[in-house]
Amino acid sequence: MGLLEVKGVGKRFGGLQALGDVNLSVQENTVHAIIGPNGAGKSTLLNCFVGKLIPDTGSVMFNGQSVLGRTPFEINQMGISRVFQTPEIFGDLNVMENMMIPCFAKRDGAFRLHAFETVENEKDLVEKAEQMLIDVNMIDKRHMNAASMSRGDKRRLEMAMCLVQDPKLLLLDEPTAGMARADTNNTIDLLKEIKEKRDITMAIIEHDMHVVFSLAERITVLAQGTPLVEDTPENIKGHPKVQEAYLGEAH
Amino acid sequence: MLGLSKKDTKFLFIVIALTAATPILLQPFPEGSAMSQFNAGYPDLMQRFAIFGIFAIGFNILFGLTGYLSFGHAAFLGVGSYSAVWMFKLLSMNVLPGIILAIIVSGLFALVIGYVSLRRSGIYFSILTLAFAQMSFNLAYSVLTPITNGETGLQVTLNDPRILGQQVAANGNVPPTNFFGLEMGSSLKIPVGGWEFTFNAGYYFCAVIAILAFYLSLRIFRSPFGLMLRAIKTNQTRLNYTGLNSRPYTLAAFVISGMYAGLAGGLLASMDPLAGAERMQWTASGEVVLMTILGGVGTMMGPILGAGFIKYFENIFSKINENVLHQWFSFLPDGLEGFVIWVAEHFVGSGWHLTSGVLFMMVVIFLPGGLVEGGQRIGKKLKRKKSDGDGDDAEHHPKQSPHVAE
Structure with missing residues (x-):
């Protein structure tokens, strides 16, 4: 069983089904990337892990305990830390x-x-x-x-x-968004270094394919609120469905 | 020393020295001279400096550190006063039980008001506290008359039980407030040359408590708790995602500042044993906001300076009347004198609020960091003059984060 187990998570905002039926398992000590085109529901999904949103259906288990209904500070105390898209610091x-x-x-x-x-x-x-x-x-x-x-x-x-x-699990929400190439490479090096130095599980939401393929060990592709495939980076690169839904459109 | 860094210890000792010497420092002009009306070294005013200093220090713990702007802190001041006067009525004229009860009751009061108000932040929090304070004011004025004596205000009378102390003093009056026999009203007057310095027991009692209050707030500013409060002000999102619950922190800050206000209220009643509902009115709440902003929000010295500044000018400007103005401007030709006095009289006497409003606007526009920032700017200019030609170009050095208390 994974460190983070997501089962049948769905979330609807008014008429928009942001997340359909998401199943996902983040294994301990891996870097798991969640990618997908704009509006695929990546951020919504992440917000369901940290207590900002409560999904309408399904369950999110972390380390054997449900995180649903808990506040962000309680979830942090369980061992999940989060890096925001725009850095949130004091x-x-x-x-x-x-x-x-x-x-x-x-x-x-x-x-x-x-x-x-x-x-x-x-x-x-x-x-x-x-x-x-x-x-x-x-x-x-x-x-x-x-x-x-x-x-x-x-x-x-x-x-x-x-x-x-x-933290047992580090969530990164587009850690290189808006960064120059050099900064992006620095961030990749930093994350690699962190990964080498300590036992840590990371879940990354990312747009930049360069970042994803240099870091991730597992990749889940999200499209229109449902996971398309989950596989290793090598297999994802050549996956026809992914090419069609994401890479083909973006590049 | 005392759990403070070297710099802070020095700072504390400067404050103690200034407080101890206040009766001399505030009496710079000889008796009977034309300038003697600007002297402020009389007991009533000095007591107010210390008491409102405490009030503003406490307010600054909430507003300066967490950024939550309460518009209802006068309610705690009033509650403190009522509690103290009740102790004088029931127990004895010793101020200690009165002050202790004032702190406890206002703390409980703050716990209830804070618990409800802190569900919201920003302007909604301010409005909630304002509403609570106005509610308390109106209750004290009408419904709660048996406790507050309504419009007349709560006073000590000859018929009060005072079970532990004297009911009636030897001279047939209500006994004076005292601290284990030391009467708050008693003063030692020392004439030196043309000057006369008044060392008042009540002032020194308030001053000792004010220094304690200042020391406590210094410790809070430097503590991990204070750090969390400052973190709440800059980024509550990050704080929550760092595993910290901001609610109990803000509530604790609110209760502590409420207790400071209650202490100030208790001291007001100890100096002059009566309590009226007007002490809880929104103008009184606004005054402490003005004091804190005028002096410098979030700084250690700011609130004290602001409190002193406002209380001093309130007193001095209110005293100036048309006669005084005539004396001042008598050198002008008649027509011009009449005009100048006509303009000036709107700013003095009961028109003092106009002056305070103008001063406040000037400070907010030109010195957003308050009087403390003004002092720092002057200090920097002096330093720059000294080290002129050092080639120390401030703009090309990375900006260091300023220490909270300067």
């Missing part, structure tokens, strides 16, 4: 403060009234955050205001914030 805070927040969330849970401790005194958490910043090559930017950084750095910071929590 813009008014500096990089180090951005890193400390997920460290506290991981150690102390969803709420703790730690009003009489000092952030700097949490030596082991500071160390952990700094190590993570070293891993993503951002340690020299630790005092920088997060909002003043480039988009590539914001993305890098957001990933570091997710990874410092040691």
Whole structure:
């Protein structure tokens, strides 16, 4: 059984059937890409995993537990971290403060009234955050205001914030959207590096075929709210149905 | 020291020194001189500086850190005052039980109002708090008359039980408020040359509590809890997807700031043992918003400066009347004098609110970071003059994130 088991998920917005009958299984320690043309329901599906949307039908099980009906913070505490299409970071805070927040969330849970401790005194958490910043090559930017950084750095910071929590599953929603080629390649290298260094499962939603084929171990192709095929990258490349529905149209 | 960094400890000691020396600092002009009306070193006003400073510090924990703008904080001030006066009526004229009850009751009150209001954010939150405060005001004014004594306001009388203290003082009056015998109204007057400095027990009592309140808020600003509150202000989405529940954090901030307001209300009643419904009116809620914004939202010193600034000018401008204006402008030719006075009198006396409105607009337009930002700009200019020619080009250096409290 996979780490994330999606069975018969359907979601309707008014007259639009965004997701039909999605079955999907993300195996542990794999990078699983979900691709598909615009409007295929990729983001809707992802939002069903993290508690932003509740599907009308079907079930989403993570690590043997249902995530349906849980709030985003509860799902994060179960071990799912999410990277957004446009980086969501704490813009008014500096990089180090951005890193400390997920460290506290991981150690102390969803709420703790730690009003009489000092952030700097949490030596082991500071160390952990700094190590993570070293891993993503951002340690020299630790005092920088997060909002003043480039988009590539914001993305890098957001990933570091997710990874410092040691999530069981990392969800990436078009991590290279709007990036220049060089930044895209950097992101691919970063993700590869992360993959090598630690046991982590990733589910990626992506438009950029270059990214998908350099990272993914399994690919699910979504079209009009239903999965077309699920296979290895090699097989997907040559699949006639996929060519027709997606690659043919996009390239 | 005291769980603070070196810089913060220094900062705290500066605040303590300034607070202790306030009766001297605010009395820069000799008695009887033309400028002596600008002196502010008298007990009543100094007590207000400290008390409204506490009120604004607490408000800043909610508004400055989380960005939730409450328009109903005067309700907690009022609740605190009523609770304290009831203690004076039932228990004794010692201020301590009154203040403790004020904090507890306003905290519970804030818990209920916050629980409901924090279901919404932004303008809807502000409107909800405003509605709750106006509701409390109207209840205090009418329905709850047995508790609040309605329009007249709650006062201590000779018939009150005061089971632990004196019912009637030796001179036949209601005994004065005191702190284990130290009367709040008692003052030590020291004449030095042409000056006269008043060291008032009530002021120093408020000042000690204000410093404690300041210290607590400094600790909260530097704590992980404070970090979470600032995170709520910048990006609640990220916070939720990072595994943190923002609701209890905002509620805790709301209750803490409500307790600060209750403490301020209790102190107001301790200095002058009466409580009226007008203390809960929306104008009073607006005043603390003005203080915080004027001084600098989210900074440590800002709210205190703002509170002092508003209370000082309120007092000074309200005192100036037509006679004073005549004295000032008597050097002008008659026609011009009449005109200048006609313009000026709208800005002084009861027209002080016009001045405060203009000041507020100027600050928001030219100094969005409040008085603290003004101070920082002046400081930067002085520094630049000193190190002129250093080649230190601020624009070509990456911007460092500013520390919260400057």
